[in-house]
Amino acid sequence: MTTETPGAELRDHIADALADADGWEWAPGFDKRRSPSYQEFQRQADAVLAVLPEFDPARRILGTTEQADTETAPEVEAHPAEHRWSAELHDPLADEWLPGSRYLVRDRAVNALNHGRKIAPTWKDGTPTERRLVRETTTYTVEPEAAEAQQPTPAPAEAHACDNCDGIDPDTCLANPERTTPAPAEETKPEGPPVVAWSSVGSLFCTSCCDGHPDYRAARVTSLPYGGTCDECGTDIPATPAPAEETK
Numbered sequence: 001m002t003t004e005t006p007g008a009e010l011r012d013h014i015a016d017a018l019a020d021a022d023g024w025e026w027a028p029g030f031d032k033r034r035s036p037s038y039q040e041f042q043r044q045a046d047a048v049l050a051v052l053p054e055f056d057p058a059r060r061i062l063g064t065t066e067q068a069d070t071e072t073a074p075e076v077e078a079h080p081a082e083h084r085w086s087a088e089l090h091d092p093l094a095d096e097w098l099p100g101s102r103y104l105v106r107d108r109a110v111n112a113l114n115h116g117r118k119i120a121p122t123w124k125d126g127t128p129t130e131r132r133l134v135r136e137t138t139t140y141t142v143e144p145e146a147a148e149a150q151q152p153t154p155a156p157a158e159a160h161a162c163d164n165c166d167g168i169d170p171d172t173c174l175a176n177p178e179r180t181t182p183a184p185a186e187e188t189k190p191e192g193p194p195v196v197a198w199s200s201v202g203s204l205f206c207t208s209c210c211d212g213h214p215d216y217r218a219a220r221v222t223s224l225p226y227g228g229t230c231d232e233c234g235t236d237i238p239a240t241p242a243p244a245e246e247t248k
Contacts, residue, residue: 007049014045079140085109087116090130092123102136109133197228197237206230206237 018041019032026032033039085106088097100116103109113133122128162175195218198210209232228237 011042011045011049014048015041018044076142077140078142081140082138084136084138086134086136087113088132088134089116090132092127092130097132097134099134106135197230203231204228204237205232206235208235209233 015038019038022041024037026035026038033042083106084102084104085108086102087100087109089100090097100112103112110133113131116131117129120129162173195207197207198205199217209230229235230237
C-alpha cells in the first residue's frame with residue numbers, strides 16, 4: 001500500500017471535483033484511477049496546481065479554510081471603547097444624512113428619534129421623513145513599536161581597571177578611554193620675561209603698588225636691566241626678580 005503525498009491528495013481532490021462537475025460516476029469497486037477519463041482530470045488538476053502561486057504541497061485544502069501564515073496578531077485594547085448615539089435625518093434634496101445631537105446614553109438618543117418622528121413625520125410636500133439611530137464608537141488599541149525600539153539594550157561595558165587605578169577611581173584614570181572627569185589642563189607659562197615694574201612717562205612703580213593699568217607699560221627684566229626705585233613707596237626694584245619662596 002502506497003501513501004499519497006499531500007500534493008497528490010490535493011490533485012485527486014481537484015480531479016474528483018472536475019469529474020463530479022462533468023457528471024462522471026464509476027461502478028462500485030472499480031479503481032477510477034485506471035480510467036483514461038479520470039487520468040485526464042488528474043492532468044487538468046496538475047495544470048491548475050502548476051499555476052497556483054507559491055503552492056505548498058504540505059498545505060491541504062480539503063473542504064476546510066485554514067488561517068493564512070501571515071495573519072496579523074490580534075489587536076490589544078488599550079482602553080474600553082466609547083460609544084455615542086445620535087438621531088439622524090435624511091435630506092432628500094442633498095441626498096445625505098444630517099447628524100443630530102450626540103448622546104452618551106442610548107435611551108436619550110432613542111427619545112430624540114421618536115420625538116422627531118412624532119412632531120415631523122413628513123416634509124411640507126407630504127413626503128415621509130426618514131430617520132435613523134446611529135452609534136459612533138471610538139476604540140483605543142496599542143500600536144506595535146518600531147523594530148529599532150524593540151531591540152534589547154546592550155549590556156554595559158566592563159568597568160575599567162588597570163595598574164594605575166586598580167579600578168578604585170576609573171573616572172579619573174588617564175588610561176581609561178571612557179573616563180568622565182577631564183584630564184587636568186597643562187599649566188601655561190607666561191609669555192616673555194617676567195614683569196618687575198610698571199612705568200609711565202617719568203614714573204616707575206613696583207608690582208606691589210601697581211598691578212597693571214591701561215596707561216602704564218609693563219617693565220620687564222629686559223627693559224629694566226639696572227633696576228630702579230618705586231615712585232610710590234620708595235622700594236628698590238631689582239633688575240632680576242627674587243626667586244619665590246618654597247612653601248612647605
